Amino acid sequence: MKTIDKIYINGEFVTPKGTEYFNLISPTTNEKLGEVLLGNTEDTQKAIEAAKNAFKTFSKTTVSERIQLLKNIKTSVEKRKTDFINIMTEEYGGTFQFSSISFEYMLKGFDSAINLLNTYDFTKTMGESEVQMTPIGVVGIIIPWNSSNGFISSKLSTAIVAGCTTVIKPSEMSAQQTQLMIECLHDAKLPKGIVNIVNGLGEIVGAEISRNPDVAKISFTGSTTVGKIIAKEAVNTMKRVTLELGGKSPNIILDDADFSKAIPLAVSAAFMNNGQACIAGTRLLIPENKLEETKNIIKEVVSNLIVGDPKNPTTAVGPMVSAKQFSRVQDYIQIGMDAGAEILIGGLGKPKGLENGNFIKPTVFFNVKNQMQIAKEEIFGPVLSIITYKTEEEAIEIANDTTYGLQAYVSSSDEKRAHRVASQINAGRVQINGIGHDPMAPFGGFKQSGIGREFGILGLEAYLEPKALIQQK
DSSP: OEEEOOEEETTEEEOOSOOOEEEEEOTTTOOEEEEEEOOOHHHHHHHHHHHHHHHHHHTTOOHHHHHHHHHHHHHHHHTTHHHHHHHIIIIIOOOHHHHHHHHHHHHHHHHHHHHHHHHOOSEEEETTEEEEEEEOOEEEEEOOSTTHHHHHHHHHHHHHHHTOEEEEEOOGGGHHHHHHHHHHHHHTTOOTTSEEEOOOOIIIIIHHHHHOTTOOEEEEESOHHHHHHHHHHHGGGTOEEEEEOOOOOEEEEOTTSOHHHHHHHHHHHHHGGGGOOTTOOOEEEEEGGGHHHHHHHHHHHHHTOOBSOTTSTTOSBOOOSSHHHHHHHHHHHHHHHHTTOEEEEOOSSOOTTOTTTTOOOOEEEESOOTTSHHHHSOOOSSEEEEEEESSHHHHHHHHHOSSOOSEEEEEOSOHHHHHHHHTTSOSSEEEESSOOOOTTSOBOOSGGGEESOBSHHHHHHTTEEEEEEOOOO
8 A cells, every 4th residue: 555645846755734645545446545645725835936936947948948858758758658557547447448548648749749849939920020929937737537647748748838837736536646747757857846746635736726826827627617616716816727628529420421330439439438538429419210220239339348457458448436436427327217318238236246346337328318417417437328310400409509519529421521510510629430639739628618728739829928029110
């Protein structure tokens, strides 16, 4: 059993002033893995002060200096590949497959950041004036538990590209994963103070980051509910915010699609990361006359999914992150049943032989109406709702009839048709005939799925302030 009793401030491992411990529980067995000593308000203030002081010099570093730092971090992370994958499966319950992909995405994120530095022009001409894109200041980074180190890597990389310093509050549930990342960052020999990491609760550490006047910007990934709290607090000091929030992604299968390929892909989109993904395609929209064919394919695909130990390379769906999350998903399954939706496969309770962990039976509902709670709210578990439509226009209308707009999916054998439909969906990203990630393309949401964008030029410019120099002639 491991005790984590250090946080990272100004390039050093320090003992937090906080006195509260948080238990780290295995989602696979519900046995205690260890505990983490949480930081408090004073710890957070010290971290912000370190970042503020470091910004004075780091904001003036050259492109080549920042590129070298990113290369150093990537090299340090690469050396710990096995550790990153193992700790994610143990502490979070991410499957070996997902954890391995996540690690590769982390490395690609560093490459993309380096590419940005090599191609982005920090000085532009607009009208007859020079416009300098200047680093915004200290960035508060607040991240969730469903891809902890992935979020640290992508947000920190962008901050480094911009010349910003950071204070990071990861989820207290991800402390072992965070510790590994801190070790890599320390090994990379970064200038002191450009990255500071404080384990702690959202209402303490996160709240101080949100209100502290020395924090210029917040980059948050998490629930829409928490995002609204952060935004309200941030406005008091006019902090800039990037909020990547919840989703209820539609997946439109058009009538000309190859259902033998599109439906298994739809299951993967719905159950990715054990269903604990804001981009999960949890509303499956299919033509009314294709319902029976869809049901048959889904029953076969889902019945063959391996649910179990996330360390097993063949496992497709692992446990929920916590007993609390397990109960939340169970409640939603009951809500769906009570509303009159029918279960095609799955249902309440744990899979046989997996009673000790937080395992869910991958569940698919049909006869779902878009107004039902299970179709409107983010469940964050392996629960898929099948919704039928009569026409292409109705499919688009149903897809857009949501308070969210993070990601969507479209499948069709006609690429032009798929592109036309995708262009009409109100979402920050639309996947066409597949599932992929472009680290140079913007990522973020319409409506209540967020504010602003991550990745690429648009993501970078959220960390920069334009300064116009108007020379009188």
